[in-house]
Amino acid sequence: MDNKVTGWDYFSLGMLAFAGLGLEALYAYVLEPMIYGVTMQDWNTSQTIIHWIITCISWGTVSYWLIFASKKKYQFNLFETSDKMTKWQWASVIFCVVIALVASYIDWKGFKVIREFQSKGLLLFVFQYIYYAFETVLFMLIIIFTQKAFEVWYKRKNIPYGGIICGITWGFAHAFTKGSIWIGLEGIVLGFLLGVTYLLVNRDIKKTYIVLFIMFAL
DSSP: OGGGOOHHHHHHHHHHHHHHHHHHHHIIIIIHHHHHSSOGGGOOHHHHHHHHHHHHHHHHHHHHHHHHHHHHHHOOOTTOOOOOOOHHHHHHHHHHHHHHHHHHHHHHTSOHHHHHHHHHHHHHHHHHHHHHHHHHHHHHHHHHHHHHHHHHHHOOOSSOHHHHHHHHHHHHHHHHHHTOHHHHHHHHHHHHHHHHHHHHTTTOHHHHHHHHHHHHHO
């Protein structure tokens, strides 16, 4: 079975993770405006929360299926234990986190988590961060699967292929949905940093998720 698995198999899983993220655009720009009769910008609190709940359920379902399929069909277990990290790896991870948080602080003109709370209030804030938690899983899977794909193709494991692909897909998607090239460029840089971080934590999915969530949501 292992000999028959190709890079395209893993790359397809990564693209399915990206497609999973894209389900939100279908809900937000097509289906829900038809149901509510107003665009996303004019949704009330209940409509916004319903959107996030539906999106999280969809993202959770896609994530579970991808993780299950990778283990069942390709024997790629994402939860395998990793080697112990060295001091320089920890220092490099902290450096990446600091870069991401500084960029976020400049972009939001303050700490993102505080600005989000101030603008949304407690109820929307809670659901917003639940939404971020599910979003983190899917872009993490983009990184993991596309990294694996390029390693199968090129046999090199020290290049953050997954971060490059995540940055490109995430960056273009945000540029399109937000209507800003600058936001797209930020997405590309952040995606690259996230991919670098995945390699620095020795592909440990638990450490990866925690650090990626901090870099993205905080």
